[in-house]
Amino acid sequence: MSATEVPAVARPQPAALEAAHGALCDLLGADRVRTGADELAQHGRDESFHPAALPDIVVWPRSIDEAAAIVGVAAAHRVPIVPFGAGTSLEGHVAALAGGLSIDMRELNAIGRPSIEDLDVVVQAGVTRRALDARLLPEGVFFSVDPGADATVGGMIATGASGTTTVRYGAMRENVIAITFVDARGDVVRTHSRARKSSAGYDLTRLMIGSEGTLGLICEATLRLHPTPEAIAAAQCTFPNVAAAVQCAVMVSQHAIPVARIELADELTIESINRHNQTGFTVAPTLFLEFHGGSTAEVETQARETAVLAGECGGSDFAWASDEAQRRRLWHARHGAMEAARAMRPGSGALTTDVCVPISALADCISATQADIAQHGLMASIVGHVGDGNFHVVVLVDPHDRAEVAQGEAFHARLVRRALEREGTCTGEHGVGYGKARFLVEEHGRPAVEMMRAIKRALDPDGIFNPGKIVAGP
Amino acid sequence: MSATEVPAVARPQPAALEAAHGALCDLLGADRVRTGADELAQHGRDESFHPAALPDIVVWPRSIDEAAAIVGVAAAHRVPIVPFGAGTSLEGHVAALAGGLSIDMRELNAIGRPSIEDLDVVVQAGVTRRALDARLLPEGVFFSVDPGADATVGGMIATGASGTTTVRYGAMRENVIAITFVDARGDVVRTHSRARKSSAGYDLTRLMIGSEGTLGLICEATLRLHPTPEAIAAAQCTFPNVAAAVQCAVMVSQHAIPVARIELADELTIESINRHNQTGFTVAPTLFLEFHGGSTAEVETQARETAVLAGECGGSDFAWASDEAQRRRLWHARHGAMEAARAMRPGSGALTTDVCVPISALADCISATQADIAQHGLMASIVGHVGDGNFHVVVLVDPHDRAEVAQGEAFHARLVRRALEREGTCTGEHGVGYGKARFLVEEHGRPAVEMMRAIKRALDPDGIFNPGKIVAGP
Numbered sequence: 001m002s003a004t005e006v007p008a009v010a011r012p013q014p015a016a017l018e019a020a021h022g023a024l025c026d027l028l029g030a031d032r033v034r035t036g037a038d039e040l041a042q043h044g045r046d047e048s049f050h051p052a053a054l055p056d057i058v059v060w061p062r063s064i065d066e067a068a069a070i071v072g073v074a075a076a077h078r079v080p081i082v083p084f085g086a087g088t089s090l091e092g093h094v095a096a097l098a099g100g101l102s103i104d105m106r107e108l109n110a111i112g113r114p115s116i117e118d119l120d121v122v123v124q125a126g127v128t129r130r131a132l133d134a135r136l137l138p139e140g141v142f143f144s145v146d147p148g149a150d151a152t153v154g155g156m157i158a159t160g161a162s163g164t165t166t167v168r169y170g171a172m173r174e175n176v177i178a179i180t181f182v183d184a185r186g187d188v189v190r191t192h193s194r195a196r197k198s199s200a201g202y203d204l205t206r207l208m209i210g211s212e213g214t215l216g217l218i219c220e221a222t223l224r225l226h227p228t229p230e231a232i233a234a235a236q237c238t239f240p241n242v243a244a245a246v247q248c249a250v251m252v253s254q255h256a257i258p259v260a261r262i263e264l265a266d267e268l269t270i271e272s273i274n275r276h277n278q279t280g281f282t283v284a285p286t287l288f289l290e291f292h293g294g295s296t297a298e299v300e301t302q303a304r305e306t307a308v309l310a311g312e313c314g315g316s317d318f319a320w321a322s323d324e325a326q327r328r329r330l331w332h333a334r335h336g337a338m339e340a341a342r343a344m345r346p347g348s349g350a351l352t353t354d355v356c357v358p359i360s361a362l363a364d365c366i367s368a369t370q371a372d373i374a375q376h377g378l379m380a381s382i383v384g385h386v387g388d389g390n391f392h393v394v395v396l397v398d399p400h401d402r403a404e405v406a407q408g409e410a411f412h413a414r415l416v417r418r419a420l421e422r423e424g425t426c427t428g429e430h431g432v433g434y435g436k437a438r439f440l441v442e443e444h445g446r447p448a449v450e451m452m453r454a455i456k457r458a459l460d461p462d463g464i465f466n467p468g469k470i471v472a473g474p
Numbered sequence: 475m476s477a478t479e480v481p482a483v484a485r486p487q488p489a490a491l492e493a494a495h496g497a498l499c500d501l502l503g504a505d506r507v508r509t510g511a512d513e514l515a516q517h518g519r520d521e522s523f524h525p526a527a528l529p530d531i532v533v534w535p536r537s538i539d540e541a542a543a544i545v546g547v548a549a550a551h552r553v554p555i556v557p558f559g560a561g562t563s564l565e566g567h568v569a570a571l572a573g574g575l576s577i578d579m580r581e582l583n584a585i586g587r588p589s590i591e592d593l594d595v596v597v598q599a600g601v602t603r604r605a606l607d608a609r610l611l612p613e614g615v616f617f618s619v620d621p622g623a624d625a626t627v628g629g630m631i632a633t634g635a636s637g638t639t640t641v642r643y644g645a646m647r648e649n650v651i652a653i654t655f656v657d658a659r660g661d662v663v664r665t666h667s668r669a670r671k672s673s674a675g676y677d678l679t680r681l682m683i684g685s686e687g688t689l690g691l692i693c694e695a696t697l698r699l700h701p702t703p704e705a706i707a708a709a710q711c712t713f714p715n716v717a718a719a720v721q722c723a724v725m726v727s728q729h730a731i732p733v734a735r736i737e738l739a740d741e742l743t744i745e746s747i748n749r750h751n752q753t754g755f756t757v758a759p760t761l762f763l764e765f766h767g768g769s770t771a772e773v774e775t776q777a778r779e780t781a782v783l784a785g786e787c788g789g790s791d792f793a794w795a796s797d798e799a800q801r802r803r804l805w806h807a808r809h810g811a812m813e814a815a816r817a818m819r820p821g822s823g824a825l826t827t828d829v830c831v832p833i834s835a836l837a838d839c840i841s842a843t844q845a846d847i848a849q850h851g852l853m854a855s856i857v858g859h860v861g862d863g864n865f866h867v868v869v870l871v872d873p874h875d876r877a878e879v880a881q882g883e884a885f886h887a888r889l890v891r892r893a894l895e896r897e898g899t900c901t902g903e904h905g906v907g908y909g910k911a912r913f914l915v916e917e918h919g920r921p922a923v924e925m926m927r928a929i930k931r932a933l934d935p936d937g938i939f940n941p942g943k944i945v946a947g948p
Contacts, residue, residue, distance in 0.1 A: 117724050117834040118863075158672040171671055187921040196862045197645055198899035199684050201906060201914055201944055202926045206647070206680030210673050221757040227730040256701040256768060258732075294730060294779075298772075306769070341517050356669040357565055360591040388670045393776040425672035432674060438674055447661040451933060452676045458932030459925060464900070470675055 006051050007434055009098040009468040012079045020077040021244030027069055034058045043084050043094065043102040044344070047149070049408075050092035050352045050393070051434050055082060055102035062107050064124075064180065064188060064219045064271040071217055074101050074114025080467050083213040085155030086128060090352050091272035091433025093159065095214050097468035098180040105154050105230060108219060111135045117466060119225045120194065123217050123260065141225040144169035147429065148335055154218045159431035160210030164261045164334075167387030168292070172209050175224045177394055179208045181216040183212065184460045194222055207455070212431055213466035215459050229292035230465055232260075233299040234327040237310045237318040238284040242266060242370070245285045248306075249386040252361055255309065257302050261290035263334055264391070266370070269369075272381060273333045276340035281333070282317060288334045296322075313348075334383075341381045341394045348379075349399035351408040353435075355419035356390040356428025365422050366391060369415060378411060390428035437473035450474075476537045480525050481908055483572040483942040484773035486553045491530055494551040494575065498533060503541055517558050517568065517576040521623070523882075524566035524909050525542060525826045529576035536581050538598075538654065538693045545691055546660030548575050549832025553634030554941050557687040560602060564826050567633065567686050570633045579628050582693060585609045593699045594651055596667065599692050601626025603833045606697075615699040618643035621903065622809055628692045633905035635683030638735045638808075641861030642702060642766070645903070646683050653682045653741055654694040658934045668887045683930070686905055687940035689933050703766035706734075707773040708801040709764060711792040712758040715738065716844070716856075717837035719759045722780075722787040723860040724833055729783065731776050735764035737808055737859040738865070740844070743815060746855060750814035755807070756791060761860070762808045770796075779851065808857075815855045822871035823851075825882040827909075830864040830892035830902025839896050840865060843889060852885060864902035891916075893931035918947075 011022075024033045035057055044054035061067040071187055074081045080100030087094055096102060105126040112122035114136060121143075123132060129143070136142050145156060147163040155161075157179060162171030169175065191204035203304045208215060213260045241246040242264070249262050265273070265286045273353050287398075289306060293299040299322075307318040321327045333340075342350050366382060373393075384391030393415060397408040412462035415425045416439050426439040428431075441449050453471045475779035486494075498507045509531055513545050518528035535541040543907060547874075548555045554574030561568055570576060579600040586596035588610060593653055597606060603617070604624045619630060621637040629635075631653060636645030643649065665678035713719040716738070723736050739747070739760045763780060767773040773796075781792040795801045807814075816824050831839050838855060847854045847867075858865030867889060871882040890900045890913050900913040902907075914924050927945045930937075 099898075115832070115834060116728065118832045120832070160677070162671055162673075166671065170648070173671075173677070174644070183921060183925065185921075189921040189925060190919060191922060193894070193899045193917060194832045194897035195864075195893075195899040195902060196833070197636055197640065197830055197864065197902050199636075199901050199903050199905040200899045200910070200917055201684070201923070202929060203634070203647070203677075203680045203684055204922060205927075206677045210675070210677055215676075227728055227828065229730065231506075252594065254590065254701055255900040257701065290664060293774075298775075301772075356671055357591070358592040358594070358668045359670070360589060362775060368857040390669075390671065419669075420667070421746075423668035425667045425674045427673050428669060428671050429673050436674070443667060443674055447657060447659075448665060448678060449675070451657065451663060451678060453682075454932040455676060456927060458928040 006053050006095065007097060007468055007472065011099045016077040016079055020073055020079040021057055022357040024057065024070065027073060028059060032059060043104065044096050046087050046090055046092060046094045048090045048435060049349050050095065053095035053097045055096035056099045058104055060100045060104045060107045067108065067217055067219050068182045068186050068188050070103060074254055074464055075184055075186055075462065078462050078464060079127040081217065081464050082466050083124065083154065083158065085152030086150060088149035088151045089155065089159060091435035092131050092431045092467065093431060093433040094415065096436065097434060103217060105152060114139050114141060114225060116141060120222050121225055122220060122222050123153050124220050129154045140228050143175070143223055144226050145172055145175055153221055157209050157218050157221055158212050160429070162407040162429045164263055164385060166385060167262055168258055168260045169226060173206060176205060176209060176221050177224055179205055179218055180220040181208060181218045181247055183216045184462065184464060202466045207283060210431065212433065212469050214456060214470050215465060223270065231293050231296045231299045232327065233287045233291045233303055234321040234330050235318060236330060237287050237305055237315040237317050238282045239287065239313065242366045243283045244314045245287050246363040246386055248287060248310045248315055251309040251313065252306055253387060253464050254392070254408070255305065256278060257305055259289060259302065259306065259387065260292040261288065262387040263288040264380040265334065265337060268381040269337050272340040272344045273337060276336065276343050277333055279333060288330060301346040337383050338394055342396065345379055345396040348396040351395040351397055351412065352392060353412055353415065354390060354392045354428050354430045355415060355424055355426060356388065357419050357422045357424030359389045361422035362386065362389050362425065365418055369393065372411065372414060376407065376411060388428065432470045434468050435471065437470060440473050480569065481526050481571060481946065483940055485573045490551040490553055494553040495531055495896055496548055497547040498531065498544065501547060502533060506517050506533060517578065519568050520563040520568045522564045522909065523567065523823050527569040527571045527933055529570035530567040530573045532576045532578055534578045534581045541577070541582065541691055541693050542656045542660050542662050544577060545656040545709060548938055549658055549660055549936065552936050555691065555938050556940050557628065557632065557691055558623060559600065559626030561627065562623035562625045563633060563907060565905045565909035567905060567907040567943065569908065571680055571908060577691060579626060588613050588615060588699060590615060595699055596694060596696050597627050598694050599626060601627045610699065613704050616702050617697055618700050619646055619649055627695055630684050631692050631695055632686050634903070636903045637738055638859060640859060641736055642732055642734045647680060649698045650679060650683060650695050651698055652696040653679055655682060655690040655692045657690045658936065658938060661761030663690065684905065686907065686943050688930060688944050689939060705767050705770045705773045706801065707765045707777055708804050709763045709777055709792060710760055710804060711789040712756045712760050713789050714785065716759045716840045719790045720837040720860055722761060722784045724900050725783040725787065727861060729779065729835070731779055733763060733776065733780065733861065734766040736861040737762040738860040739808065739811060740856040742855040743811050743857050745810060746814040746818045750810065750817050751807055753807060762804060775847065778948060784837065793801050796894055811857050812868055816870065819853055819870040822870040825869040825886065826866060826872055827886055827889065828864060828866045828902050828904045829889055829900060830862065831893050831896045833863045835896035835898065836860065839892055842892055844883065846888060849882065850885060851874050859930055861903065906944045908942050908946065911944060914945070914947050
């Protein structure tokens with residue numbers, strides 16, 4: 001199976017679907033149970049290149065109790081459930097492969113009062129990252145996980161998101177204290193107390209993080225917060241080649257410099273940023289860096305030490321941006337890299353993927369990928385969370401040209417195998433969805449995938465939660 | 475059921491045990507399959523006050539293949555398996571409640587070559603913390619999790635250990651990259667690649683961390699390392715009461731001072747340390763602190779800022795120990811607190827337990843616990859990993875006095891409920907074993923515990939892995 005085809009997953013019986021529709025209308029009122037073509041189309045597609053697959057019904061719960069009752073209806077009639085957040089996933093996570101019920105979580109968007117003493121906050125699943133940022137800003141605290149997209153917290157939990165700040169603050173895995181979700185019986189489960197740590201039983205919190213809606217409907221979470229740094233500075237530096245830039249990141253890590261972001265952009269990315277934003281960055285492999293500290297002196301020390309290491313690795317033009325406007329411009333450019341890349345070839349689609357390898361293998365893995373891109377005449381740019389060994393490739397393909405799509409897919413498979421050969425993973429942060437399900441056995445071995453399947457069967461015996469995802473591969 | 479009684483768990487048929495014994499002798503040679511009284515006694519008891527329960531057979535695998543074959547034999551004959559590390563657990567984890575096979579992992583003690591670029595190392599389960607420290611020291615890196623005891627890495631994974639440095643570097647959860655274990659079918663499972671992060675499927679690594687031998691036999695792990703800090707300083711400071719000391723810890727956290735350790739000791743602990751070590755610490759609630767940084771200037775800044783905050787909270791006698799000998803003496807005293815506490819009442823046993831609450835509730839929870847201790851005339855000291863909201867109580871009881879043991883047990887139940895009422899957990903780091911299984915439903919609610927049981931049944935359908943632990947409560 002290629003990931004560009006929609007896999008066949010058994011659909012519910014029409015009678016079951018009709019019965020569920022009736023029960024949902026009884027529960028929510030008919031006007032809140034939608035089956036219009038536009039609404040179905042909006043809920044069957046994410047931002048990936050994977051084909052859409054539409055649900056039959058869309059509902060928007062307004063409370064956790066309502067969410068539990070909705071799951072209860074779906075379970076009673078064995079109708080598939082696909083949770084929907086902001087639709088920014090990249091491996092077809094929200095595609096309703098077996099039709100059924102899309103549960104749009106965006107009306108569950110309450111944010112509790114943040115605790116400044118405990119550095120935590122309770123939020124509902126439909127809260128978006130930017131809405132949370134805005135709420136926390138005046139409190140002097142922030143939620144650190146930044147995947148780029150304005151995803152919902154529920155979606156970020158579901159995919160085990162991470163991003164540019166993970167090198168210092170960790171991924172969702174390290175920043176979610178507890179999760180409240182609805183299980184396959186319609187029961188509301190809370191995974192953990194509010195304590196910072198616990199050894200009281202199996203770690204259901206981490207089991208739910210990265211489960212992509214296949215084990216339950218995530219409704220609420222207690223998130224860990226960090227104090228807003230007193231001082232922030234950004235910097236950039238160009239390198240003669242990717243290996244030199246990666247070597248700089250390795251040395252920063254070995255010297256325990258607590259860099260907050262360390263991002264690699266390759267030549268094509270810089271070129272596309274320059275064209276798209278009318279900037280004049282030197283077209284060369286570039287590291288974008290950010291430093292957080294308790295004082296200006298502290299971030300200056302971090303930046304100075306990093307500049308020395310960059311110089312030792314052949315880096316040049318180490319440039320500071322300590323005032324906020326400069327800093328915003330710099331990160332605006334980096335965060336717009338994917339959009340800029342797409343603009344290099346108007347009308348094209350973007351095959352966006354990610355892999356992650358041990359840092360010692362990163363330079364080699366990226367160089368081999370660049371050679372592959374050149375050899376096959378692809379237009380593809382690379383950006384990387386280089387402190388974690390994680391990088392993204394955006395391949396521009398004409399979505400209507402089957403041969404070109406197939407060529408992109410073949411490249412994707414080679415990229416994943418290149419990462420696996422280097423003790424890496426098929427995805428550092430995008431998740432499996434249905435786009436990467438076929439690589440899971442290759443990565444983990446059959447016993448580990450069988451263990452995942454046993455967990456899935458035990459917790460969702462009728463297979464109602466997001467069928468066709470994660471453990472659905474061969 | 476009180477935790478001071480051994481719960482009834484079905485034992486294997488004598489014929490099955492005999493058949494397994496024969497098969498193990500065939501596999502390992504009769505001299506490596508031990509049933510001597512001393513060996514059985516050594517393997518049925520940990521360092522807790524919970525009664526021992528002896529296995530029928532003890533074996534020592536020397537390779538992962540051998541470990542897999544041993545599990546295969548036990549599975550074929552449905553004989554229980556209890557993994558054994560250093561025996562330093564505190565909730566009866568290693569007690570063979572249903573008899574069967576104790577698998578002592580201490581001969582699986584190889585340490586791979588640490589990767590300084592990737593900051594990771596592969597170690598076998600039987601490696602002890604101190605052996606690992608000694609191996610890593612000359613490499614300029616260290617493994618950060620320090621539970622105090624010289625536990626094995628396998629045991630630390632099994633209990634989800636943490637300790638004094640968790641406030642800065644995280645618990646086992648944050649410092650284990652991958653685990654290799656043997657599942658109930660005797661298959662060798664690897665949970666994760668060597669990549670620093672991944673979203674490729676369910677998080678089997680974190681599921682195994684804290685699973686206490688109930689889901690599989692942990693054989694090997696890839697651990698995350700940190701560069702040894704260039705500069706380290708220690709400090710101590712006394713406070714008028716526990717609330718003031720906790721307030722200081724809260725402020726250190728809010729000011730994002732990256733303190734490496736921040737440990738609370740109550741008056742009785744200080745008094746026992748003074749008596750045991752002939753030291754002259756002021757008898758008052760005390761914080762012991764450690765600071766790690768890239769330079770002496772950096773740790774001095776951290777310590778100076780902390781001293782100011784301590785002063786604002788009513789702390790006094792903020793004393794430095796920047797040279798190594800002084801620092802070692804200070805931490806030696808702190809790490810020996812439990813031994814010192816026991817020495818206050820010679821011949822007594824120690825009922826050692828831990829709970830963890832949100833930091834905002836910590837001062838109140840500790841004060842209420844001190845009042846409880848006074849009211850019931852107990853001799854009990856408190857030490858706490860106060861930056862995590864986690865504290866330990868050591869109650870000295872005469873193990874032969876049933877009334878006194880029952881009084882200790884009643885105190886323990888009140889302590890747990892006090893933590894749960896404050897949105898805390900029944901154990902921050904000791905784990906569940908059979909000592910705390912009865913509190914699991916109270917803490918998590920029935921749906922969450924039913925989910926844990928479903929996972930247990932799915933992965934260990936015959937219940938051979940450490941029966942009677944974690945999910946075995948009412």
